Amino acid sequence: MKWFDPTRFFNITYDDLLFRLVVDSLLVLSLLASGLVILAILLRIRNDRIQRTRQQLEAAWRPLLMEVLTGERLLADLQQRIAPKHRFFFLEFVYRFARRVQGQDFHTLCLLARPFLPHIRDELKKSTPEERARRLQILGLLGFEDYRDEIIAALDDPSPLVAIVAFRQLARPDRPEHAPLLVQKLPRVRRFSHEMLASLLAGMGTSVLPPLREALCDPARPAWIRAIAADVLARLNDATAGPLAAQALRNAGLSSELATALLRLLGAVGTPEMLSVIASYLEHPEEAVRAEAVRALGQIGGPESVPLLLKALDDPSPWVAFFAATGLQQTGQNELLRQIAESEHPRHDLVRQVLAEERLAV
Amino acid sequence: MKEAFLAFLAVFHMIVLVYYVVLNGYYLVTSLFAFWALRRHARREASIDIDDLIATAGAPAVTLIVPAYNESATIEEASRSLLSLQYPEYEILIVNDGSTDNTLEVLRRAYRLVPTPRYPMARIPTAHVRGVYQSRTHPNLWVIDKENGKRADAINAGINYCRTPLLCIVDADGILERDALIRIVRPFLEDDRTIATGGIIRIVNGCVVRDGVVQEVRMPRNILAKFQVLEYLRAFLAGRVGWDALKIMLLISGAFGMFRRSLVVAVGGLAHDSIGEDLELTVRLHRYCRERGMPYAIHFVPDPVAWTEVPETIATLGRQRDRWHRGLIDTMRRHIRVLLNPRYGRIGLVAFPYFFFLEMLGPVIEFTGYIVFALVLALGIAQLPFVLLFLAVTILFGTVLSFAAVGLEELSFRRYPRIRDLLELFLLAILENLGYRQIHTYFRFRGIISYLRGQTGWGHMERKGFRKA
Known part of the structure; x- marks a missing residue:
């Protein structure tokens, strides 16, 4: 039995289904095309x-x-x-x-x-x-x-x-009474940028501090909410939150998002007593966490942080090394940095950049 | 023998028929989704003020990476438009990719560049960087001067020097609208999983430009450029808006796309030996996230506009389309394991097969189709009325889709203010079937031949510069 007849395929007449289908399609498409033109002109x-x-x-x-x-x-x-x-x-x-x-x-x-x-x-x-x-x-x-x-x-x-x-x-500075409610309702807006949410909450000022401190200390809260809390507290330079962050960082197994936010908070409000907690994150496998730990070291400063920062200058991550060089400059080690810049140190270019940026800032 | 030949022709015609039905059906579906998505977008646009977003301190810092090769005609105007963008914090890195004209000199003169130390924060391999310069007049403008290594290599050099969480790749011959950056960044604020976004590319030929700003939108005078206006409307408003609604965005245009820096670095930057590096990067990002089970989203945003100059001569257009098609084949070949692979979800089952079967292999079917069609008619094998009717249906289907794209533009952005322009676009939708489409198919078919011959060149693109007010 012949399943396909090519001669017939090329000799389609009006009685064939395909022919009628093509004619009908032509009519429908013509109507559609005219309709679209008319619609667009009417829309205009x-x-x-x-x-x-x-x-x-x-x-x-x-x-x-x-x-x-x-x-x-x-x-x-x-x-x-x-x-x-x-x-x-x-x-x-x-x-x-x-x-x-x-x-x-x-x-x-x-x-x-x-x-x-x-x-x-x-x-x-x-x-x-x-x-x-x-x-x-x-x-x-x-x-x-x-x-x-x-x-x-x-x-x-x-x-x-x-x-x-x-x-x-x-979330407005003149509406502080809503701060606890907004912190409680954060899960409703989870999919939005966490930086944006932190920025909105920080814009409310100090009224937002108590519920955020509470969220920060509560290990039962999701890590992303605690990270936002730490971010806002850092933006508002909340000194009371420093020990809370140090305490939270002593717990092992924190997500890198939370650890980064806590270290950023310590960088803003930490004290030299907290250097040991920060130092324990210098070997963290995540580049972002190490970078934030080194940045916090530089921001807190003090003679104890200098050897740690010098060591961090050799970190394989350029970000970690960059924050180490910035940290050394913040702790007043400009002479040391100049020596490195003129040496064969693998990061001498980076140190040169940090020194140049300081000159530009001046 | 004759019967076998007839059978071959008949089967071939069936393939062409199926191809057209599937292709146009696909376009119809994406157009319908685009219609729904654009209506939704317009309402969403009104629901959160753009000024609110600009005022939000949480808007992440952005680095614009502008690869430039022999762009002396447009680079000053283009960089001026970049410097006047509305955005809280951004930096511009122009990467001079070993230009043989005076691109660097133009920039040096216009922006008083001085050599400044700047350390690369990533180590994606690139051609040698000869120097880094910062502008004295605009401290957020930097120029990286490097040896020639093609576009992807230049962008990779820019990525190495990028220090912000987001990077935006922009063509050196393009003009961004003032609010383009805040609009393209919007999905990053509204959806924390966003890793890349693309904006719309519109055609600047014929428009009036002053101080790096498009002052008056007009249709081009050149007929090839006119056809491309329609083509871009179809590709972006009907195509990409629809893909975005269907969550199958496989292509973020390299002329205007924003990416999370960390992720681009994690995937190793752009493939330096790829010709279609934008498509390749987007596919690689999809693969990277899906293979690691990472939640992610890639979006197209229809309102941030980058204006670009398009070819006005057949030869330049041919070289461009030849290159685009070689890039497409190259990406399909590199990532062939994604094809029809359920592991990659909609990307593997819908988006990739579309690019593979309809976009990549389409020109073979279309080009051969024209030849066989002519042959059938010349030999008197088929009945002329049926052939003509069939041809009319395929052309009309394409025209309806183009009309729909013009309708979508009218429904959403209405960038062409004169009613004359609207009517001209409709006329072009009919006229493009009488030559332009066939030439386009030929260039894409030629791209396949060039690829098989191992050609990797970019071809020269003539720049006329922008039309001043």
């Missing part, structure tokens, strides 16, 4: 119209807003002019201004936005995560006091994007 017309409308509205609102800010016009005058369908756009307009002003002007903008905020609060539950996040951002800036509960509740939103927006709104 629509977008241009929206843009024009927004420009016209903004052009009309801007002078009125200026008059409101200078006290020449009542808030209600402008509020009455906002059509219901332009509420959200008006809030975005006010939001952009509010980000750039402070004091009385900021307060006036919050009052101006106030009647419109309940509408976007109602949308917090039903929109997409991105839309919820945007609305939360506007509520957080223009109506924080009125919508504090909604913002706190958003920390438990199923979307991490919404949670991080809420986290950012609460």
